[in-house]
Amino acid sequence: MFDRTWYLVHISVMLTMCNKCQEPFRRLEGKKIVIAVTASISIYRIPDLARDLVKLGASVTCAMSESSQELVSPEVFKWASGSDPVTSITGRVEHISFFNDPHNTILVIAPATYNILGKMAAGISDEIPSLMFAYAFGHGVPVxxxxxxHEDMLRNPVMVDNIRRLSSLGVSFVSPRxxxxxxxxxxxxxxxDEIYRSFNHGNMDGKKALVISGRSEESLDPVRVISNRSTGTTGYWxxxxxxxxxxxxxxxxxNTSQALPPYINQIHADxxxxxxxxxKAELKSDTYDIVFVPAALSDFSVTKQSRKIESGKELSITLKPRKKLLDAIRMEHKGTLVSFKLDHEGGKFAGQGSKDEYIVFNEIRPEGRTFGDNSAEYKVFGGDGTHEIIANGKEEATWRLILHVAGK
Structure with missing residues (x-):
């Protein structure tokens, strides 16, 4: 049996540490998520997932197979989700009653074993997770x-066919590591992110987006660079x-200070x-509907020394103005362009936007608080005029910015 006491103490300590973190962006308020749990050793990860979803505002219920209850006590899932887990199907017909609002409900099967995927593909429903899938998927609930x-089980041709079949029918898969x-x-x-996507995919459905983000470096010598304080957090979100x-x-x-998930195609640049x-290469090789440019790029170039500059003596550096990346983008990109301007006041940008080009003004604030995941205040010029976004962090600010630019 899983060591429940250790697990609860471990999670409690982690939650205490996170209490000092920024309040999460609760975009899952009013949404119901049913997590169907199967008997994989990865089950130890699911209480953490449930807690994360609860923090985002979701109502979470876990539905456990009989074998999974032997690995982790249902009490752990009750604590993690804040609701009683389903450990048997009763006269309340939980596999039906849980999915009476398909537009605001999602079924997550995690961890999904070889066994459960085989049952789903074959239409077998002989225990709780497969029964949940049988009704929910037929009722139009996203899955x-x-x-x-094990990797060889995932690559088994039978499993490959099962995943291909389920995907073709509309089941979403989150690729394993x-x-x-x-x-x-x-x-x-x-x-x-896949849960968010299932609820919100209509906003940018079918659109291709390019984000140019992070800080640039200008080399003085093989060791030293001139750079700035940008963390790439805006581009990450x-x-x-x-x-x-x-x-x-x-x-x-x-570049970003946070690792991007694998479904974001990253092309590294320093x-x-x-x-x-x-x-330039990416815009020539592909066509994008929208380009965001929050990158903090140097406006100047310097002449790099081939050897390390000696210390201990006065040094003069010549900064030469360089061409703007935005001008090069405008030559290759014919879709919507969203650029970011960091300055002391935004009045100078009023009226500069257009129907297809937006300027996002971000005010310089003291003590470096402009950078990182602090509260964000944007003034957006373009489209139908000036729009103000005040948000608790870059996650919320960029969400609202995308919806504004998309006309949602």
Whole structure:
């Protein structure tokens, strides 16, 4: 039996630490999520997932197979979700009553074993998770599956056919992480982003988006660079929220302080020349509906010394103005363009936007608080005039910005 006492103490300590973190963006308020739990060793990850979803405002219920109850006590899932888990189907016909609002409910099967996926593909419903799927999917409830098994089981041609068949019918899969010859259940953020996407995909459905983000570096010598304080947080949240809102392809050129999930195509760039080269190449090779440019790029170039500059003496550096990346983008990109301006006051940008080009003004604030995941205040010029966005963090601000630009 799983060590329940250790688990509850461990989670309580983690939650205490997170109490100091920023309040989460509760976009799942009013949504119901049923997590069908099967007997994989990855089951230890599911209480954390349930807690994360509850923090985002969702109503969460766990439905456990009989074998999964032998691995982790249902009491742990009750604590994690705040509701009684389903451990048997009773006269309340839980597999039906839980899904009476298909537009605001999602079924997540996690961890999804070889066994449950075989049953789903074959139409077998002989225990709680497969029974939940049988009714929910037939009733129009979105279904998200997070597989977990040995790598060879995932690559078994029978399993490949099962996944292909279920995908063709509309089941969404969150790809596992392949490590140590195991297909490990994906990270929580990947499952959560897929849940967001299922609820919100109509906002950017079919759109291809490019995000150019992060800070650039200008090399002085082989060791030193001139750079800025940008963390790439705005680009990170733009990329994730574009995916959550249904974009068919999201590419990020640049760098971020946070690791991007695997469904974001990242093209790394550090120097300003890297940004120019990679952006031009990407816009020539692909067509994007919308381009966001929150990147903090150097306005100047310097002459790099071939050897490390000696310390201990006065040094003068010549900064030469360089061409703007936005001008190069305008030559290649014919869709919507959203650029970001960081300055002391935004009046100078009033009236500069247009129907297809938006300028997002972000005011410089003291003590470096402009950067990172602090509260965000944007003035957006373009489209139908000036629009103000005041949000508790970049996650919420970029979500609202995307919806504004998309006309939602």
């Amino acid at each position: 998200i599956v997070a597989p977990a098994m 392949i490590e140590d010859e195991k297909a490990k259940i994906s990270e929580n953020i990947s499952i959560i 733009l990329a994730r929220n574009l995916y959550r809102l249904g974009a068919s392809q999201v590419t990020l050129i640049g 120097s300003t020349d890297d940004f120019y080269r990679e952006t």
